[in-house]
Amino acid sequence: MIKVDLKNRGWQWLTLLFLSFIWGSSFILMKKGLRSYSHDQVAAFRIFISFLAFLPFGIKNLKKVTRDNIYSLLIVGFIGSTIPAFLFTKAQTQVDSSLAGILNSITPLFTLVIGLLFYKSTAKLINAIGVFLGLTGALGLITYSTNGGNILDNINYYGLFIVVATICYGINVNQVKYKIKGLNGLELTSMAFMFVGPFAGIYLLFTDFSFTFSTNDYMLNLGYIAILAVIGTVLALVIFNTLIQHTSALFGASVTYFIPVFAIMWGLFDNENLSLIQFLWIGLIFTGVYLVNKRSKK
Secondary structure: OOOOOOHHHHHHHHHHHHHHHHHHHHHHHHHHHOOOOOOHHHHHHHHHHHHHHEEEEEEEEHHHHOOOOOOHHHHHHHHHHHHHHHHHHHHHHOOOOHHHHHHHHHHHHHHHHEEEEEEEEOOOOHHHHHHHHHHHHHHHHOOOOOOOOOHHHHOOHHHHHHHHHHHHHHHHHHHHHHHOOOHHHHHHHHHHHHEHHHEHHHHHHHHHHHHHOOOOOOOHHHHHHHHHHHHHHHHHHHHHHHHHHHHOOOOOHHHHOHHHHHHHHHHHOOOOOOOOHHHHHHHHHHOOOOOOOOOOOO
């Protein structure tokens, strides 16, 4: 049997690529779920199904919840998963799945900024330049329009939901790396979902499913949401939280380098289009993320 050793650099990169494929596919799954369910229902189902999958492990590990780690678990549950889930589905009511995956790639920028401001991490001038370039590229994508006109008229404000979600991810990554000790990825994630899962279930009880039942294939689309939850949340978060505990906050966040590749692939397969100018903005984002990850050798 092959043993995965996350202390080995090769396994770290293979794990990063595997996560990229999973999360790069999550945007098209959200898009399919939105064909029968509202954006808040897709997000709530994602969290609640994930909670059910984590439940046996969460119950087993509840005794490990302490006064020292409960604050961090709440951050991981609400800021690291629940709030971004609602923000992304809201955004994808007006943003293509491929563009959502691309905007998600600015996560390392906020990981660096938040680490500097609140977690006493360090950075160089070139990292700051990377933040500027990456955010400029993201702004370019959000304000891009084929119609010209006033820039304020062109802004796709739904893209800003994704920007806020990446800020949440930046907080989560730093919290896991610097504040949580003595818990492995499965323990950490399963206990975090014990706090957020019941809220998602209660939320679903009070939503209107009349539109859902009027659509074709609503059970199939629920299946896509279930895949999104079990693979894109449960499995991926356990792997991700384990990875950043063995590497660095920025290395874990750099999974967003590769997520857009798979997001674009699925988007093109689903007849989404990207223009040349959009690819230029994407290139600027990638350049910024690369510079953000450029660290001095210790």
